[in-house]
Amino acid sequence: MKVASSLVAFIGLSALLISCGKDVTTPNTVPDVVTVTNLYADTTTGFSPTGRPIGRNEFTYFSLRENKIITGADTLTNKWDIAFKQFYIKVNGGTNATGGGNAAAAVLNTDFALYKKVDLPNTAFAQDNGATWAINPMPGGWYTYSTTTFIALPIPGKTFVIRTADGRYAKMEILSFYKDGVTPATSASPAEKALKQFFYQFRFAFQADGTVDF
Amino acid sequence: MHSHRLLFLFGFTCVLTLVAIGQQVQDTLSGSSDDVVVTATRTERKFGNVAVPVTVIQKQAITATQLRRLNELLQEQTGIFVTSGSGSGSFGGGIFGNGAQLQGMSPEYTLILINGEPIVGRQGGTLNLSRLTLGNIKRIEIVKGPSSSLYGSEAMGGVINIITEMPATPQVQLNAKAGGYGLADVNAEGTYANDKTRLQLAYNYYRMGAIDFDETQYGNQHDPFNAHTAQLNMSHAFSNRLKLVAYGRYYYEKSDNAYEVPDPNLHPVRISGNTTINDANVNTSLLYSVSKKVKTALRLYATGYHSSQQLIQDSDKSDYYTDDFRQQFYRIENQTDITLPANNTLSAGGGWVYEKLNTTRYEGMRDNSIVYGFVQNEWRPSDKVNLIGGLRYDVNREYASRFSPKLAVRYSPTKKLKLTASYGAGFKAPDFRQLYLSFVNNASGGYAIFGANEISIATLQQMQQQGFVATILPKAYDMQQLKPEVSRGFNLGALYTFCEKLQAEANLFNNDIENQILFDVIALRANGSQVFSYFNVQRSFTRGAEVNVRWYALPGLQVSGGYQLLFTGDKAVVDQIEAGKMYGREESTNDVYKMTRSDYYGLPNRSRHMANLKLLYTHAPTGWQVSVRGAWRNAWGTFDRDGNGVITRDDEKAPGFLLLNAAVSKNFGKRYTLAVGAENILNHRDPENLPNIPGINAFVSFSVLLQKQNHHTK
Numbered sequence: 001m002k003v004a005s006s007l008v009a010f011i012g013l014s015a016l017l018i019s020c021g022k023d024v025t026t027p028n029t030v031p032d033v034v035t036v037t038n039l040y041a042d043t044t045t046g047f048s049p050t051g052r053p054i055g056r057n058e059f060t061y062f063s064l065r066e067n068k069i070i071t072g073a074d075t076l077t078n079k080w081d082i083a084f085k086q087f088y089i090k091v092n093g094g095t096n097a098t099g100g101g102n103a104a105a106a107v108l109n110t111d112f113a114l115y116k117k118v119d120l121p122n123t124a125f126a127q128d129n130g131a132t133w134a135i136n137p138m139p140g141g142w143y144t145y146s147t148t149t150f151i152a153l154p155i156p157g158k159t160f161v162i163r164t165a166d167g168r169y170a171k172m173e174i175l176s177f178y179k180d181g182v183t184p185a186t187s188a189s190p191a192e193k194a195l196k197q198f199f200y201q202f203r204f205a206f207q208a209d210g211t212v213d214f
Numbered sequence: 215m216h217s218h219r220l221l222f223l224f225g226f227t228c229v230l231t232l233v234a235i236g237q238q239v240q241d242t243l244s245g246s247s248d249d250v251v252v253t254a255t256r257t258e259r260k261f262g263n264v265a266v267p268v269t270v271i272q273k274q275a276i277t278a279t280q281l282r283r284l285n286e287l288l289q290e291q292t293g294i295f296v297t298s299g300s301g302s303g304s305f306g307g308g309i310f311g312n313g314a315q316l317q318g319m320s321p322e323y324t325l326i327l328i329n330g331e332p333i334v335g336r337q338g339g340t341l342n343l344s345r346l347t348l349g350n351i352k353r354i355e356i357v358k359g360p361s362s363s364l365y366g367s368e369a370m371g372g373v374i375n376i377i378t379e380m381p382a383t384p385q386v387q388l389n390a391k392a393g394g395y396g397l398a399d400v401n402a403e404g405t406y407a408n409d410k411t412r413l414q415l416a417y418n419y420y421r422m423g424a425i426d427f428d429e430t431q432y433g434n435q436h437d438p439f440n441a442h443t444a445q446l447n448m449s450h451a452f453s454n455r456l457k458l459v460a461y462g463r464y465y466y467e468k469s470d471n472a473y474e475v476p477d478p479n480l481h482p483v484r485i486s487g488n489t490t491i492n493d494a495n496v497n498t499s500l501l502y503s504v505s506k507k508v509k510t511a512l513r514l515y516a517t518g519y520h521s522s523q524q525l526i527q528d529s530d531k532s533d534y535y536t537d538d539f540r541q542q543f544y545r546i547e548n549q550t551d552i553t554l555p556a557n558n559t560l561s562a563g564g565g566w567v568y569e570k571l572n573t574t575r576y577e578g579m580r581d582n583s584i585v586y587g588f589v590q591n592e593w594r595p596s597d598k599v600n601l602i603g604g605l606r607y608d609v610n611r612e613y614a615s616r617f618s619p620k621l622a623v624r625y626s627p628t629k630k631l632k633l634t635a636s637y638g639a640g641f642k643a644p645d646f647r648q649l650y651l652s653f654v655n656n657a658s659g660g661y662a663i664f665g666a667n668e669i670s671i672a673t674l675q676q677m678q679q680q681g682f683v684a685t686i687l688p689k690a691y692d693m694q695q696l697k698p699e700v701s702r703g704f705n706l707g708a709l710y711t712f713c714e715k716l717q718a719e720a721n722l723f724n725n726d727i728e729n730q731i732l733f734d735v736i737a738l739r740a741n742g743s744q745v746f747s748y749f750n751v752q753r754s755f756t757r758g759a760e761v762n763v764r765w766y767a768l769p770g771l772q773v774s775g776g777y778q779l780l781f782t783g784d785k786a787v788v789d790q791i792e793a794g795k796m797y798g799r800e801e802s803t804n805d806v807y808k809m810t811r812s813d814y815y816g817l818p819n820r821s822r823h824m825a826n827l828k829l830l831y832t833h834a835p836t837g838w839q840v841s842v843r844g845a846w847r848n849a850w851g852t853f854d855r856d857g858n859g860v861i862t863r864d865d866e867k868a869p870g871f872l873l874l875n876a877a878v879s880k881n882f883g884k885r886y887t888l889a890v891g892a893e894n895i896l897n898h899r900d901p902e903n904l905p906n907i908p909g910i911n912a913f914v915s916f917s918v919l920l921q922k923q924n925h926h927t928k
């Protein structure tokens with residue numbers, strides 16, 4: 001995973017602020033935007049005898065605060081905020097969540113870069129309950145999948161606002177489903193496309209200080 | 215085929231009956247001159263009196279180009295965009311061969327006729343025009359804009375009608391063309407003609423070698439193929455009042471397929487095999503003049519199309535893919551034209567269509583029948599004005615019935631100026647694919663697509679019990695009987711003759727298309743893959759202007775040019791943009807921006823600007839002829855790459871290009887003609903977007919015409 005180097009410093013700083021500071025109105029903590037590339041989300045590991053791509057059918061759990069993948073027993077805690085499997089993105093909140101957190105998400109149609117303040121009522125946030133997902137896994141919602149070209153693309157202008165497992169806020173934008181963030185050529189074979197997909201590239205900003213500003 | 219025989223039997227019974235009744239009245243159908251148009255009104259009309267936008271390409275113009283296939287000829291015409299085997303199939307058409315767009319409307323909305331009867335065998339909605347040879351064509355008539363009031367389904371964007379030739383004198387014509395990329399075209403025609411009977415036999419052989427832009431890669435951009443076309447054309451006048459016209463055509467094409475697919479470890483696996491197409495059509499018409507004022511025609515038509523693909527894996531000869539597609543179409547139709555008092559001409563008719571499909575893609579055999587009636591009246595209060603009103607009603611067994619009106623007016627205030635205005639409605643019936651497809655794609659995630667008649671809430675619930683479907687989505691409850699896709703078109707035209715040598719015409723058009731059929735997700739399978747079905751959802755528009763100029767610049771030199779400006783769009787997308795809800799993404803920075811109306815490049819597979827310029831120089835005394843034609847189109851949309859589903863960025867477009875073709879010919883006496891020339895002189899190559907256009911391709915062609923001097927007076 002590529003991680004902006006400034007982030008390490010930032011996390012250290014914000015952790016410090018959270019641990020000792022109660023002054024939540026401090027305006028100078030606009031979080032950096034971090035880009036994550038090649039987050040595997042049930043990538044294709046083989047093909048069925050009929051040629052259907054097969055993965056491990058596993059979610060990859062991710063902590064926005066830590067900017068890292070959460071594995072093992074920690075996936076049953078509120079250490080993770082969001083998890084990825086193919087086109088499914090779940091939050092650590094609701095009956096489908098394994099961590100018992102109270103995370104929730106809202107999908108907005110707005111420019112990620114220009115979204116500076118969470119101004120949503122609590123009712124705008126949803127959790128994952130049964131077949132109802134906070135982030136709708138169907139094409140046409142926040143991504144498209146062409147049955148002509150077999151290429152999946154995130155729809156520009158879709159910004160996820162995430163209330164994390166520990167009640168902080170983050171904004172997030174999916175940039176690509178493909179390895180290294182490079183969409184395969186339209187003319188590439190379906191198999192090649194399948195082998196390169198479900199490597200998420202996304203960017204996010206996590207507001208660790210409990211405010212709603214980005 | 216059994217039903218073929220029945221139709222013929224019926225036809226000949228009718229012949230005999232009508233022979234008995236009709237003996238003495240003059241045959242008003244003979245003596246048609248070349249400036250006649252039949253497609254606009256389904257009656258013979260002078261070009262100058264036609265009130266809807268029509269292009270007529272005459273035989274001499276076709277011959278001068280030395281082109282041999284319909285797609286090649288059409289891409290040089292103003293306002294006709296020939297799709298090139300790529301681009302978005304959902305609306306632009308094009309992944310299935312070379313189809314023709316008229317006024318920016320998709321190729322699936324262009325009805326293709328030979329002698330007034332429809333050709334079948336569309337793949338993904340597109341009829342591949344390279345199936346049609348230009349040998350023995352008298353003229354091609356193109357009516358632009360919705361024309362279902364006369365032609366019914368498919369005539370949503372317009373009609374291309376190929377009129378085959380029937381020389382009045384006995385002759386034999388041989389023609390051979392050879393060029394690079396293994397191009398060969400041989401055409402032989404023989405005609406017998408006397409006072410009462412004309413008979414023509416024609417045979418065409420066409421082949422093209424592989425087009426391979428990248429020799430390091432196994433496989434071709436365009437596979438080698440060869441095709442045979444045999445045609446029989448005949449007419450017989452039993453009397454001055456009764457005439458029989460028959461036409462038969464058989465087409466066979468075989469292409470050799472070879473390509474590589476990667477296995478799970480991305481090691482190449484070689485696939486090979488072949489694709490064959492068989493296509494036959496037979497029409498028989500009886501034309502009978504009941505009196506000087508009443509003419510009637512009985513038309514019997516049968517056509518069939520069969521395509522088959524067999525692919526094997528080279529390594530172990532195991533079956534890789536098999537596809538078989540058979541379509542049959544039968545029609546019986548009567549049309550009666552009556553001259554009424556006060557300069558009215560009434561045409562009325564009706565017919566019955568039976569259509570049948572059998573394919574590996576659907577479950578079993580599917581059929582459908584249509585009964586229709588139409589009426590049209592043309593009123594000519596004076597030489598300056600004619601008014602046409604028409605309507606047609608189609609009653610269908612499998613989907614909602616359709617009513618298609620038309621109104622057209624011509625006004626010529628002076629001899630130099632013709633003004634026209636027309637309104638027409640068009641429709642395209644849901645096709646068999648949209649009704650009956652039953653397809654589970656195991657190769658790409660296990661998604662499934664079902665035609666609207668194959669699926670219902672009840673069947674979905676059944677599938678849920680059987681475990682095929684996990685979740686039924688709310689969209690599934692919107693499913694209902696598919697309605698035909700419909701279009702409404704307005705045209706405003708002016709034709710001005712400055713002098714004998716210079717003529718210009720302009721036409722403004724606006725087409726609104728509704729109920730376009732697209733698929734949407736109705737359910738989810740346990741593995742998360744989707745189940746689709748078809749819905750009447752999309753609304754779009756095409757509008758623009760077309761200009762054509764013809765100028766006899768010097769003795770023997772004809773200069774013609776044309777231009778089309780085209781704006782298209784999906785109305786829902788335009789609404790979204792105007793509501794500020796659509797974004798685009800910059801390719802380099804990944805940053806998003808709010809789209810404005812000008813960021814939207816309209817429907818895929820459309821060029822905003824298309825232009826052509828043609829020079830034809832004929833020096834009759836020496837028999838030299840030079841034809842130079844340039845056809846240009848600017849960039850057109852191909853595939854979305856930034857996720858907003860529409861064409862915005864440059865990497866979502868194919869670059870525009872200029873296609874330059876030229877031919878020089880010399881007649882040696884009346885019998886022999888030698889021609890040389892080249893196509894794609896500028897050597898424009900675009901493997902991804904224009905796989906069927908090779909680089910520059912020089913050719914040589916030779917023809918012989920043996921004609922008996924005509925002693926008959928017609």
